[in-house]
Amino acid sequence: MFTLPIMIEQAVNGLVLGSMYALVATGLTLIWGTMKMLNFAHGEFYMLGGFGTYFGLMILGLPPWLVVPIAVFLIFIIAFILEKSIISPLMGKPGWDISTVVATLGAGIFLQNFAFKFWGGDFLNVPYMFDGVLRIWGMAFAWHRLYILALTLVVIITFWQIVKRTRFGLALRATAQDNEAAILMGIPFRRIYTITFGLSASLAALAGSALAPIFSVNPWMGMVPLIKALIVVILGGLGSFTGAILGGFILGLCESFSVLFLSSGWKDLISFSLLIIILVIKPSGLFGAKEW
């Protein structure tokens, strides 16, 4: 049971799962870092990414290399509009830390039931974007899973470069560090908020798009990634970029290996118990970094 090939296959599965957690959690931590709010509609952007991919591939019959960017871009626009219309008016007003929670919860409920009403509650299957399997040393890896891993790495590195190298990244980091000082430096923080929200949603949408073939598409598919991503951001330290990525992969690997000795019903205990243990031992999270 614990032979090396099985272990490696489980590790790859864990990394695939982990890349979903990392992408969704990065979006959450990005919003927390800059805007100091939790976005409860985040899982719905993941869901929209899944549906976008389904429609592009199955209904319109477009090739994957066209579908993924279009879907992600559309969701960026949706998130952009959502931030402008419902988050931005609340920001900075008394009680914004709580009113944004209700606003995002409400938007999430709306989007879920919009999807349910117009696209139905069926579990929709999406084919792998890359057929076939890679065989090495008697192990088999579906190309699509490797594509997810590669995509996540590319996105994370690109994102890291944007944050570290560009003017936008500088403005983002400044706003995250000290909002008022950033305003004094003439950084248009409202615009930063809106773009950050859009980028964060795009990351979730990308994860939903890439994982649509592995988990089927339905209106409630965003729930689990949202809860898992919340766990990941706490594990990694809220607001920490590295923490979200490493935390995502750690949780993915833990869950994947737990399947070897736990029945699937009990599998979720791992992540939740891990979280509480970490919080008891080290309340600031594994990587407790406040800056990124």
Added chain:
Amino acid sequence: MDPMPARKLLLRLRVANPATLWGTFALLALLPLLIHNDYYLNILTICLIYAALASTWNLMVGYAGILSFGHQAFYGLGAYFSAIITIHLGVSPWLGLPLGGLFAALLSLAIGIPCLRLRIAPYIAIATLAFSEILLVICKNWVSLTRGEMGLSGIPPLTSFRLGDFLTLNFGSGSKVPNYYVMLGIYILAMLAMYWLMNSKVGLALKSLREDQDAAASLGVDITRYKLIAFLISSFFAGVTGAFYAHYLSILTPESVFSVGEMVEVVAITLVGGIGTFLGPTLGAFTLIVGLELLRGLEDYRFMIYGAMLVIVVLLLPNGLLMGFHRSVTRIKGLLQFGKTK
């Protein structure tokens, strides 16, 4: 005449005055005399269940500053404990109500104590959410005790008793009125306990905690102890409410009590009503639950509109309905006075 500044209103409203409180109780007690329809009474009972849940959550968050996202855990613990001891041990459901509450309060310490060490609100939110998700997993998988996802059925209703010579109170499935009054009793007890708490030394300490933890601690306020008291009272009454729910519906599934959806409902109710206001959660419960029933005719559009309404309410009244209501009353009063002086 200027309308009263919002800040002053906020301070004045934190604890309701006794007249408003007793007036609300009286109004709720009179409702079954006006409404005879079983269907409506059922909805009103559900309103009271959520009013009690949201008010106890409000105590934890609005007054003690513990942003818990695991309130459904205490609700579910009370429900399952009372259901199981009445089914398997033959305990009277009347005893099940307080015992369910005590069990919930006892287990709440398991998450309450580690949480009190955490200072950042989202950490507490996620830790408490994780606690309730753990309970959901256990509840789904411990089939020999909870029957898992099939759920418990045939939970005995509250046993009937004779009142005087000719009045017997039944609590079976057909009798909505007695059940309504039992839930009202639980709700009133919870509200009075919280009212007493807020007007005692503990309440003053809690208020100082919410304003500034460090300042309060430096003045010698024992943060941990007062937070724990609020936590225990809150989880106890959430547990009692859960126990009532189990005996009222007589069926119980893990998802019906432990799901995140229940928590979302409680959060929405409290925030729409007005967090940190004493009667806000009650107003929110009646508005949202009755509102959701009114939308029933819209079928699939119902929850879409519900979600959109949450957004609209929060955009128009960021401090909740109760605050918005009070502000417009003051504004109208101001306008009337202005008219008089002219």
